[in-house]
Amino acid sequence: MRELKEETGYTAEDIKGGTENLDDVHINFISPWLAKESSAFYIAKVDGDAEVNQIPKQKLDESEVIYVHTVDLDENIHQNIRQLAELNNFAVEEKVWSFALGYTLH
Numbered sequence: 001m002r003e004l005k006e007e008t009g010y011t012a013e014d015i016k017g018g019t020e021n022l023d024d025v026h027i028n029f030i031s032p033w034l035a036k037e038s039s040a041f042y043i044a045k046v047d048g049d050a051e052v053n054q055i056p057k058q059k060l061d062e063s064e065v066i067y068v069h070t071v072d073l074d075e076n077i078h079q080n081i082r083q084l085a086e087l088n089n090f091a092v093e094e095k096v097w098s099f100a101l102g103y104t105l106h
Contacts, residue, residue, distance in 0.1 A: 004044055008068045009056025012044040028095070039095070078104050 001012050030037045046053060048070070060066060069088070071080040078100040085092050 001044075004046075006059045007064070007066050009058045010046045010068075011050070011052045012046050013050075014045045016043040041095075041099075073103070075104055 001015055004010060004012055004015070028039050028041060030039065056068070058066065058068070067088075067090075069084055071077055071084060078097070081092055081096065081100050
């Protein structure tokens with residue numbers, strides 16, 4: 001929850017996953033044939049209507065540059081992300097895009 005707060009400014013009500021309970025987290029190997037580098041997926045429930053999340057303020061390290069964009073979590077999430085990326089002229093990280101496509105199929 002600390003990283004979420006520092007990097008996005010948002011406070012989560014609940015986070016599933018993490019090293020304390022590997023049953024709730026999926027370890028993803030980036031290039032398993034090449035290296036053992038991995039990442040993990042977490043699910044954070046953020047109440048956008050909560051007072052603490054009304055004006056989120058990041059606390060980034062000096063070398064970090066993170067832009068926060070929010071999209072609705074609905075059947076159009078992949079289209080919303082694509083439009084946001086085109087409008088702001090940025091690339092979408094592969095795991096974000098994969099999640100959006102998978103969510104669309106649920």
